[in-house]
Amino acid sequence: xxxxxxxxxxxxxxxxxxxxxxxxxxxxxxxxxxxxxxxxxxxxxxxxxxxxxxxxxxxxxxxxxxxxxxxxxxxxxxxxxxxxxxxxxxxxxxxxxxxxxxxxxxxxxxxxxxxxxxxxxxxxxxxxxxxxxxxxxxxxxxxxxxxxxxxxxxxxxxxxxxxxxxxxxxxxxxxxxxxxxxxxxxxxxxxxxxxxxxxxxxxxxxxxxxxxxxxxxxxxxxxxxxxxxxxxxxxxxxxxxxxxxxxxxxxxxxxxxxxxxxxxxxxxxxxxxxxxxxxxxxxxxxxxxxxxxxxxxxxxxxxxxxxxxxxxxxxxxxxxxxxxxxxxxxxxxxxxxxxxxxxxxxxxxxxxxxxxxxxxxxxxxxxxxxxxxxxxxxxxxxxxxxxxxxxxxxxxxxxxxxxxxxxxxxxxxxxxxxxxxxxxxxxxxxxxxxxxxxxxxxxxxxxxxxx
Amino acid sequence: xxxxxxxxxxxxxxxxxxxxxxxxxxxxxxxxxxxxxxxxxxxxxxxxxxxxxxxxxxxxxxxxxxxxxxxxxxxxxxxxxxxxxxxxxxxxxxxxxxxxxxxxxxxxxxxxxxxxxxxxxxxxxxxxxxxxxxxxxxxxxxxxxxxxxxxxxxxxxxxxxxxxxxxxxxxxxxxxxxxxxxxxxxxxxxxxxxxxxxxxxxxxxxxxxxxxxxxxxxxxxxxxxxxxxxxxxxxxxxxxxxxxxxxxxxxxxxxxxxxxxxxxxxxxxxxxxxxxxxxxxxxxxxxxxxxxxxxxxxxxxxxxxxxxxxxxxxxxxxxxxxxxxxxxxxxxxxxxxxxxxxxxxxxxxxxxxxxxxxxxxxxxxxxxxxxxxxxxxxxxxxxxxxxxxxxxxxxxxxxxxxxxxxxxxxxxxxxxxxxxxxxxxxxxxxxxxxxxxxxxxxxxxxxxxxx
Numbered sequence: 088x089x090x091x092x093x094x095x096x097x098x099x100x101x102x103x104x105x106x107x108x109x110x111x112x113x114x115x116x117x118x119x120x121x122x123x124x125x126x127x128x129x130x131x132x133x134x135x136x137x138x139x140x141x142x143x144x145x146x147x148x149x150x151x152x153x154x155x156x157x158x159x160x161x162x163x164x165x166x167x168x169x170x171x172x173x174x175x176x177x178x179x180x181x182x183x184x185x186x187x188x189x190x191x192x193x194x195x196x197x198x199x200x201x202x203x204x205x206x207x208x209x210x211x212x213x214x215x216x217x218x219x220x221x222x223x224x225x226x227x228x229x230x231x232x233x234x235x236x237x238x239x240x241x242x243x244x245x246x247x248x249x250x251x252x253x254x255x256x257x258x259x260x261x262x263x264x265x266x267x268x269x270x271x272x273x274x275x276x277x278x279x280x281x282x283x284x285x286x287x288x289x290x291x292x293x294x295x296x297x298x299x300x301x302x303x304x305x306x307x308x309x310x311x312x313x314x315x316x317x318x319x320x321x322x323x324x325x326x327x328x329x330x331x332x333x334x335x336x337x338x339x340x341x342x343x344x345x346x347x348x349x350x351x352x353x354x355x356x357x358x359x360x361x362x363x364x365x366x367x368x369x370x371x372x373x374x375x376x377x378x379x380x381x382x383x384x385x386x387x388x389x390x391x392x393x394x395x396x397x398x399x400x401x402x403x404x405x406x407x408x409x410x411x412x413x414x415x416x417x418x419x420x421x422x423x424x425x426x427x428x429x430x431x432x433x434x435x436x437x438x439x440x441x442x443x444x445x446x447x448x449x450x451x452x453x454x455x456x457x458x459x460x461x462x463x464x465x466x467x468x469x470x471x472x473x474x475x476x477x478x479x480x481x482x483x484x485x486x487x488x489x490x491x492x493x494x495x496x497x498x499x500x501x502x503x504x505x506x507x508x509x510x511x512x513x514x515x516x517x518x519x520x521x522x523x524x525x526x527x528x529x530x531x532x533x534x535x536x537x538x
Numbered sequence: 539x540x541x542x543x544x545x546x547x548x549x550x551x552x553x554x555x556x557x558x559x560x561x562x563x564x565x566x567x568x569x570x571x572x573x574x575x576x577x578x579x580x581x582x583x584x585x586x587x588x589x590x591x592x593x594x595x596x597x598x599x600x601x602x603x604x605x606x607x608x609x610x611x612x613x614x615x616x617x618x619x620x621x622x623x624x625x626x627x628x629x630x631x632x633x634x635x636x637x638x639x640x641x642x643x644x645x646x647x648x649x650x651x652x653x654x655x656x657x658x659x660x661x662x663x664x665x666x667x668x669x670x671x672x673x674x675x676x677x678x679x680x681x682x683x684x685x686x687x688x689x690x691x692x693x694x695x696x697x698x699x700x701x702x703x704x705x706x707x708x709x710x711x712x713x714x715x716x717x718x719x720x721x722x723x724x725x726x727x728x729x730x731x732x733x734x735x736x737x738x739x740x741x742x743x744x745x746x747x748x749x750x751x752x753x754x755x756x757x758x759x760x761x762x763x764x765x766x767x768x769x770x771x772x773x774x775x776x777x778x779x780x781x782x783x784x785x786x787x788x789x790x791x792x793x794x795x796x797x798x799x800x801x802x803x804x805x806x807x808x809x810x811x812x813x814x815x816x817x818x819x820x821x822x823x824x825x826x827x828x829x830x831x832x833x834x835x836x837x838x839x840x841x842x843x844x845x846x847x848x849x850x851x852x853x854x855x856x857x858x859x860x861x862x863x864x865x866x867x868x869x870x871x872x873x874x875x876x877x878x879x880x881x882x883x884x885x886x887x888x889x890x891x892x893x894x895x896x897x898x899x900x901x902x903x904x905x906x907x908x909x910x911x912x913x914x915x916x917x918x919x920x921x922x923x924x925x926x927x928x929x930x931x932x933x934x935x936x937x938x939x940x941x942x943x944x945x946x947x948x949x950x951x952x953x954x955x956x957x958x959x960x961x962x963x964x965x966x967x968x969x970x971x972x973x974x975x976x977x978x979x980x981x982x983x984x985x986x987x988x989x
Binding site: 385 | 571692702725726786793803821836843847850854858860869873877878880884894898906
């Protein structure tokens with residue numbers, strides 16, 4: 088770590104002082120992963136400069152390791168022949184993701200550089216809908232026919248002469264019948280440990296046997312993680328093998344999903360690239376639309392308060408508790424929504440569990456409201472008056488119950504109507520709960536204080 | 539999926555009607571993973587009933603697959619001999635995690651059932667601090683001595699006679715020298731594809747060579763994911779091999795961390811067990827302390843408003859915009875905080891980048907504030923008066939700038955002082971920004987409107 092820090096400092100200072108030869112020399116001492124990490128942490132305008140300083144072979148490797156959005160920002164400055172070479176080195180799934188990011192004109196130029204086989208591969212991947220596992224799977228390197236012995240299978244793997252960097256993808260191998268239909272997966276370790284004459288289909292595990300290429304990529308990745316699958320065969324609708332989701336692919340999908348859920352939960356679009364190398368204008372764009380939508384939604388609170396303006400004028404002290412009360416409501420709602428959203432993502436809760444969740448969160452809200460309401464009643468009662476204390480206590484009880492119930496329900500409703508549950512984000516729930524809370528507050532105040 | 543649903547419905551109805559023989563028969567048709575999932579989705583009081591219906595062998599496998607907290611809830615109802623047998627079947631790392639969950643008296647009884655070797659293994663794992671990779675690593679099944687040929691290594695693996703269910707952990711094998719110091723890791727696929735006389739140390743990759751057992755588990759897991767490491771050797775401080783972090787272990791750690799961050803971001807303690815099988819009282823406990831702390835923090839807003847009570851009395855209309863203004867501030871702050879927290883978790887941003895992040899978020903806040911302020915100025919100006927419009931516009935500009943800056947800084951400050959950045963959660967930031975926003979609002983109102 089510390090050594091890496093020294094190198095980074097030396098490299099940044101060489102770049103700042105425009106000593107590009109020194110910078111190039113320092114870059115040559117780094118591994119592709121280290122260069123990638125350096126680019127991830129560079130200011131957006133420096134990324135293309137650094138990239139042009141790389142040796143050609145290193146540049147190809149680094150390019151392959153970048154996020155699609157970073158790739159699309161880089162290729163604007165590259166000449167066609169370099170570009171097409173780098174593009175040609177990517178896996179079909181990475182090619183498809185990059186093509187999604189670039190304008191149609193650039194996509195056409197990129198495709199033009201591919202050979203006919205590669206173009207067919209990329210085209211096949213692009214045929215699967217965005218967000219499907221077909222878009223993220225790895226190509227099949229070796230598939231074993233049923234009837235093959237373990238000894239023969241090992242020879243087949245050796246003779247396939249897979250390049251070093253792809254070999255880790257051989258740890259789980261799909262077994263198919265004569266029609267290319269998937270029977271299961273056999274672990275490389277099982278082949279090594281088996282008696283030479285054992286048949287591959289007998290060694291193969293059928294648990295979580297395969298997944299359709301059109302299946303949601305997150306669902307497939309969670310299946311891999313839950314069943315500890317080193318390789319999950321991916322099939323077309325006739326059951327024929329078209330690719331493999333490695334555990335490594337699954338990790339990548341899950342990390343992307345987490346980043347997306349995390350951004351969405353705060354009402355922002357995911358960046359899809361590292362923070363420091365993202366242009367400031369893109370940060371603004373990822374947030375401004377949601378902020379405006381939420382602000383428009385928040386005019387609901389203005390309307391509610393206008394309705395109760397007379398009550399407010401009679402008793403200005405009521406306005407003093409507004410931020411505390413709606414803040415507590417928002418917090419309670421967010422706790423419930425976040426818990427349920429995560430449970431939905433993990434598959435612990437499903438859309439059809441709506442009633443069970445609702446019953447539980449109603450109880451939770453009631454208990455939380457009782458605890459907070461009692462504290463509020465005592466403090467406000469002692470500091471202000473028992474009338475005010477009663478209003479605050481009852482309002483907290485009501486707001487917590489409503490907020491937990493509404494907050495837990497919204498992600499499930501989103502899931503039912505086929506929307507990402509994280510879209511009903513925390514700020515969205517806060518806005519709804521704010522408006523509801525204000526109505527509850529003033530109704531209780533009017534009733535208790537007789538105004 | 540649909541078939542699973544049918545089975546679940548049949549099973550739940552058998553349990554509800556207390557037809558336990560039928561339920562036991564239905565359970566025998568399920569795989570361990572399916573039973574685990576059924577337990578994850580069962581009401582807390584039903585979990586021990588279902589578990590007692592399982593055949594002994596299945597029960598052992600299911601028990602091993604549960605979360606430590608679920609295990610600790612189950613074992614209260616088990617007899618000592620069953621308990622000790624199940625405990626004995628767990629990996630040392632799972633044993634350590636369960637021991638962390640149970641009372642000392644139960645821990646003593648659990649340990650009493652272990653053989654001396656197992657007790658030593660568990661004791662070694664317990665010697666590493668909670669949250670370290672030493673607590674989560676897998677034991678070494680096979681280690682290869684430098685100087686071993688590929689052919690001999692494969693024979694050694696075969697002769698180790700590793701049980702079926704552990705074989706997937708053989709896909710990456712640590713290479714050590716005569717002193718048990720780690721030289722690197724060799725992939726099983728590399729061994730299979732190599733010429734028989736190649737030496738294992740020549741085949742071994744040294745990238746991300748090893749990690750200390752006391753290292754933070756999340757850091758180690760991210761290293762595995764980033765470098766696509768099937769197996770990461772774990773060493774003691776003298777460099778000697780003590781265990782292996784498999785990619786599968788890494789996935790488990792990352793999922794736990796995501797669940798933790800997600801709960802913390804909403805101001806709740808992580809559940810550490812599936813939602814539906816968590817007792818309601820535990821849900822309340824995971825939330826009530828944070829809610830009370832935040833409510834106490836929110837009394838800051840009450841104090842601010844008391845200071846400006848006279849201004850409020852003069853112009854009640856000002857109170858109407860309070861929820862909208864502080865809501866927008868909270869949203870902006872949360873967007874910034876969530877983005878930076880996620881970037882810190884991924885290693886895209888480090889604590890020493892504080893100034894760069896601050897500069898960027900100040901700019902982002904300024905741009906967002908300009909956009910929202912302009913809209914606010916126009917709408918409030920047209921609906922109310924241009925004086926009010928100016929107050930709203932300027933306040934939105936100031937609040938957005940302050941909120942983005944403060945929101946981005948808090949996770950970095952947390953990281954610097956060695957606290958989980960997710961602890962400065964969204965509700966926490968909202969509370970701080972609420973109070974700051976109110977001060978800004980009333981100062982601007984007084985200045986512009988001359989009151």
